[in-house]
Amino acid sequence: MANRVLVLNGPNLNLLGTREPQTYGFETLKDIQTMCAATAEMLGLDLDFRQSNHEGELVTWIQEARGMADAILINPAAYSHTSVAIHDALRAADLPVAEVHLSNIHQREAFRHHSYVSSVAYGVICGFGSLGYKLALEALAQKLK
Template identity: 80%
Template structure:
């Protein structure tokens, strides 16, 4: 039976393709969703891909994943650096989590160097653009075997 993976995306990622393409690339969130769907399928995963600009909605989805998913890939975007609520929800969910960032957050402004999500993720992938999502799904598929 296919493992179910929730792929969550935080604020402003709906603007991919037009927002600072020199940092985030030219691919849209729709392009990344298609990449995750096809990549997940080839790995035997069912991918539920979502995006929200609202912290509370992301927390609710994480809480719901506790009974309905086997793992989570999350690009919390700016909430990486601010959200104790997302940290707590991921911790409470008790699922394996892979954190993804399109850019290398450690080469950027100092406030981006710390992520509350990293403390509850078993792995972090950053700086590889959209390919990071594929890498995260591969790692999660391996972890779920």
């Protein structure tokens, strides 16, 4: 049975491709989902790909992951810098977590330099655009072996 990875995307990522393309690029979230599905298939992973603009919904999905996933890949977007609730849910899930950011959060505004998610993540990838998702899936596949 394939290991299952829950891929969660936070607020405003549904606007990729049109929102600040100089920062986030021209790929859409659907493009990233397609790339992730192809990568997961190559790695023998089962993928569940979701996006929400609502913190509580993300927390609920993380809580549900305890019984249905083997790892979590999360791009918490702006919630990285504000959400203790997502931090606590990820800690409680007790699963390997890969944190991904399309942009290099350390080259941006000072408030983006801290992530509440990073301290509970197995690894953090930022600044490589959508390639970060592929790299995170590869890292999680290796971790789950």
